[in-house]
Amino acid sequence: xxxxxxxxxxxxxxxxxxxxxxxxxxxxxxxxxxxxxxxxxxxxxxxxxxxxxxxxxxxxxxxxxxxxxxxxxxxxxxxxxxxxxxxxxxxxxxxxxxxxxxxxxxxxxxxxxxxxxxxxxxxxxxxxxxxxxxxxxxxxxxxxxxxxxxxxxxxxxxxxxxxxxxxxxxxxxxxxxxxxxxxxxxxxxxxxxxxxxxxxxxxxxxxxxxxxxxxxxxxxxxxxxxxxxxxxxxxxxxxxxxxxxxxxxxxxxxxxxxxxxxxxxxxxxxxxxxxxxxxxxxxxxxxxxxxxxxxxxxxxxxxxxxxxx
Amino acid sequence: xxxxxxxxxxxxxxxxxxxxxxxxxxxxxxxxxxxxxxxxxxxxxxxxxxxxxxxxxxxxxxxxxxxxxxxxxxxxxxxxxxxxxxxxxxxxxxxxxxxxxxxxxxxxxxxxxxxxxxxxxxxxxxxxxxxxxxxxxxxxxxxxxxxxxxxxxxxxxxxxxxxxxxxxxxxxxxxxxxxxxxxxxxxxxxxxxxxxxxxxxxxxxxxxxxxxxxxxxxxxxxxxxxxxxxxxxxxxxxxxxxxxxxxxxxxxxxxxxxxxxxxxxxxxxxxxxxxxxxxxxxxxxxxxxxxxxxxxxxxxxxxxxxxxxxxxxxxxxxxxxxxxxxxxxxxxxxxxxxxxxxxxxxxxxxxxxxxxxxxxxxxxxxxxxxxxxxxxxxxxxxxxxxxxxxxxxxxxxxxxxxxxxxxxxxxxxxxxxxxxxxxxxxxxxxxxxxxxxxxxxxxxxxxxxxxxxxxxxxxxxxxxxxxxxxxxxxxxxxxxxxxxxxxxxxxxxxxxxxxxxxxxxxx
Numbered sequence: 001x002x003x004x005x006x007x008x009x010x011x012x013x014x015x016x017x018x019x020x021x022x023x024x025x026x027x028x029x030x031x032x033x034x035x036x037x038x039x040x041x042x043x044x045x046x047x048x049x050x051x052x053x054x055x056x057x058x059x060x061x062x063x064x065x066x067x068x069x070x071x072x073x074x075x076x077x078x079x080x081x082x083x084x085x086x087x088x089x090x091x092x093x094x095x096x097x098x099x100x101x102x103x104x105x106x107x108x109x110x111x112x113x114x115x116x117x118x119x120x121x122x123x124x125x126x127x128x129x130x131x132x133x134x135x136x137x138x139x140x141x142x143x144x145x146x147x148x149x150x151x152x153x154x155x156x157x158x159x160x161x162x163x164x165x166x167x168x169x170x171x172x173x174x175x176x177x178x179x180x181x182x183x184x185x186x187x188x189x190x191x192x193x194x195x196x197x198x199x200x201x202x203x204x205x206x207x208x209x210x211x212x213x214x215x216x217x218x219x220x221x222x223x224x225x226x227x228x229x230x231x232x233x234x235x236x237x238x239x240x241x242x243x244x245x246x247x248x249x250x251x252x253x254x255x256x257x258x259x260x261x262x263x264x265x266x267x268x269x270x271x272x273x274x275x276x277x278x279x280x281x282x283x284x285x286x287x288x289x290x291x292x293x294x295x296x297x298x299x300x301x302x303x304x305x306x307x308x309x
Numbered sequence: 310x311x312x313x314x315x316x317x318x319x320x321x322x323x324x325x326x327x328x329x330x331x332x333x334x335x336x337x338x339x340x341x342x343x344x345x346x347x348x349x350x351x352x353x354x355x356x357x358x359x360x361x362x363x364x365x366x367x368x369x370x371x372x373x374x375x376x377x378x379x380x381x382x383x384x385x386x387x388x389x390x391x392x393x394x395x396x397x398x399x400x401x402x403x404x405x406x407x408x409x410x411x412x413x414x415x416x417x418x419x420x421x422x423x424x425x426x427x428x429x430x431x432x433x434x435x436x437x438x439x440x441x442x443x444x445x446x447x448x449x450x451x452x453x454x455x456x457x458x459x460x461x462x463x464x465x466x467x468x469x470x471x472x473x474x475x476x477x478x479x480x481x482x483x484x485x486x487x488x489x490x491x492x493x494x495x496x497x498x499x500x501x502x503x504x505x506x507x508x509x510x511x512x513x514x515x516x517x518x519x520x521x522x523x524x525x526x527x528x529x530x531x532x533x534x535x536x537x538x539x540x541x542x543x544x545x546x547x548x549x550x551x552x553x554x555x556x557x558x559x560x561x562x563x564x565x566x567x568x569x570x571x572x573x574x575x576x577x578x579x580x581x582x583x584x585x586x587x588x589x590x591x592x593x594x595x596x597x598x599x600x601x602x603x604x605x606x607x608x609x610x611x612x613x614x615x616x617x618x619x620x621x622x623x624x625x626x627x628x629x630x631x632x633x634x635x636x637x638x639x640x641x642x643x644x645x646x647x648x649x650x651x652x653x654x655x656x657x658x659x660x661x662x663x664x665x666x667x668x669x670x671x672x673x674x675x676x677x678x679x680x681x682x683x684x685x686x687x688x689x690x691x692x693x694x695x696x697x698x699x700x701x702x703x704x705x706x707x708x709x710x711x712x713x714x715x716x717x718x719x720x721x722x723x724x725x726x727x728x729x730x731x732x733x734x735x736x737x738x739x740x741x742x743x744x745x746x747x748x749x750x751x752x753x754x755x756x757x758x759x760x761x762x763x764x765x766x767x768x769x770x771x772x773x774x775x776x777x778x779x780x781x782x783x784x785x786x787x788x789x790x791x792x793x794x795x796x797x798x799x800x801x802x803x804x805x806x807x808x809x810x811x812x813x814x815x816x
Binding site for chain 1: 399428
């Protein structure tokens with residue numbers, strides 16, 4: 001074996017770690033947002049649409065204004081707006097949140113494609129990153145340790161959200177609403193208002209996750225950008241058992257699975273590239289099958305969720 | 310806290326209360342007077358308006374007419390929070406605790422002045438200091454989902470006291486408790502009223518509790534106040550007559566007959582519940598022809614899972630079921646061959662199709678047999694003919710065979726389910742809480758039908774949380790605790806307190 005090949009093989013785990021951090025960011029934001037929404041007792045399946053809408057609006061605003069951070073903010077606001085539509089429609093009597101979510105998924109992606117046509121060609125400024133790999137001489141290590149700013153924000157947000165759900169009035173009320181709506185009503189809280197607010201905030205986070213796709217990695221805007229990451233993030237919430245810090249670990253796991261294909265390609269294994277590309281989808285399916293049981297309800301599921309009733 | 314701890318509870322006068330829900334007059338000029346430190350019972354059947362009355366007081370409903378005087382001053386309750394500010398608190402029949410939260414979180418959650426950021430160290434100290442002043446204590450760190458029904462009831466009461474409520478309404482507080490637990494909790498409540506720390510209102514349909522604990526009573530029937538006053542001057546029969554409006558029908562006659570052959574045998578049945586925990590832990594039991602075996606127990610000790618196993622709704626983890634000596638596999642064919650009927654609890658949710666008509670629901674067991682099945686088709690005429698016959702025979706009050714099941718009252722849904730199961734002349738009948746939530750007339754009717762089936766030679770397994778029901782009907786009573794049978798007694802030797810003791814386990 002030549003030394004070069006040896007170094008190349010070491011490159012695979014390094015590339016997977018770097019890829020995990022890079023690719024996991026949208027999963028992390030969408031799953032944190034969905035965790036919050038589901039904790040209040042509502043499902044928003046429209047976050048795939050929110051993600052794409054966030055990607056488009058972030059790219060457009062960053063291109064037009066020159067500021068990527070303004071793009072992130074607008075992506076969040078666009079997501080919040082979609083969340084508000086979902087929350088408001090679902091507050092009407094006898095409206096099924098799953099059906100509304102699917103409608104909003106289609107609306108969000110369709111609207112983003114329609115409004116985003118002019119922005120496929122031009123290039124927008126990218127989000128900054130933090131380089132933690134300066135100590136290493138290896139370019140692979142350096143590349144892997146370029147941590148993007150949004151990942152750092154998400155990694156801080158996950159434990160913060162967990163703390164907030166446990167130790168703030170707002171968090172306790174959200175959990176009460178998601179677990180026993182009658183209890184929340186008896187306490188004098190408006191179930192519809194709490195759920196709508198949680199959906200708006202969840203939409204905001206998903207929108208921010210979308211901005212990462214167009215402004216950092218892959219860093220362009222096109223229609224195939226998301227390829228179902230928003231939907232997978234929703235499945236990931238179930239696997240993370242509605243626990244925000246678990247969302248962080250699980251997102252990294254999924255990010256690593258997504259990075260596997262490109263990492264292997266970088267060392268010259270190009271056969272079965274598309275098979276490796278399917279790794280995150282296969283992982284989603286496998287984890288959901290493994291963590292589900294026909295005999296028992298999901299542990300930790302908010303009991304007001306329509307999927308757990 | 311909303312009220313200073315030393316203040317004595319207020320005098321409450323809630324007069325001329327009228328409330329309509331659409332065309333239904335739920336409350337018609339009802340008045341309720343609560344003396345400070347009183348123990349007041351509101352007695353009535355289901356649907357008499359008891360809950361509506363207190364929900365008006367609690368700001369849940371806005372009454373159409375009526376005035377509220379507190380210590381002589383006129384007040385208006387705006388929403389549940391408005392009621393909290395006046396010092397009113399309520400423990401609902403269906404607990405309003407959040408199951409995934411710990412006891413401590415549930416206690417703190419109720420505070421109307423909950424700060425934006427909860428400092429758990431401070432809250433802990435306060436909760437522990439509070440618990441030291443209270444008559445019962447709980448482990449604050451346990452999630453509510455793991456508490457037994459009696460502990461949840463105590464937690465609900467603790468929560469109201471922690472929140473500084475001075476007038477505490479308990480809606481059917483003893484429906485999920487063993488007799489001993491009920492006596493303990495109501496005894497503590499009575500003691501607190503005697504110390505004038507609290508005014509207590511209990512909503513109940515149990516005359517025994519009114520006579521044993523309450524100082525005053527208001528009796529409601531069909532939305533009107535039909536009597537009441539100090540309990541001292543009233544006897545059991547007076548209260549029952551006021552509540553029911555007629556004499557209570559006598560219990561169904563029990564034919565003296567020796568038990569026949571063993572029809573239903575359960576051997577070492579094990580089943581897990583929805584959370585994956587073993588709920589039925591090796592249960593063995595036999596029921597003979599012509600006897601009713603009653604299974605007593607506090608809700609949540611595996612009764613639901615056991616009945617679901619027998620109904621074919623849940624797969625057991627192990628054990629065998631035999632009917633008439635043969636292994637029984639719970640398929641439709643075997644149910645027919647062995648004539649096994651199961652009357653599950655809450656049939657509207659669990660054993661009927663709410664959007665289908667009464668006739669269709671009555672035919673769920675035999676629509677695929679002649680005469681209703683005509684080749685591949687269903688004969689609507691035969692379906693309706695069967696329905697008309699059963700509606701008349703079982704006195705189901707329905708607009709007609711084509712009425713949707715969900716438009717019927719609870720008692721008539723139960724009668725429909727019972728008619729469907731009994732019309733197949735079962736050899737083995739399993740029934741769970743068949744009279745829960747029904748009025749006295751419907752209860753008497755359904756109990757008589759069960760007794761009739763037993764007298765006719767059926768083996769009846771009656772799983773019930775109502776001890777009085779078991780004492781009236783059963784030939785033998787077994788007690789189920791944590792998925793096992795822990796006690797067995799014959800009808801003659803049955804003693805409420807011994808059974809209650811076993812229901813609470815021999816820990």
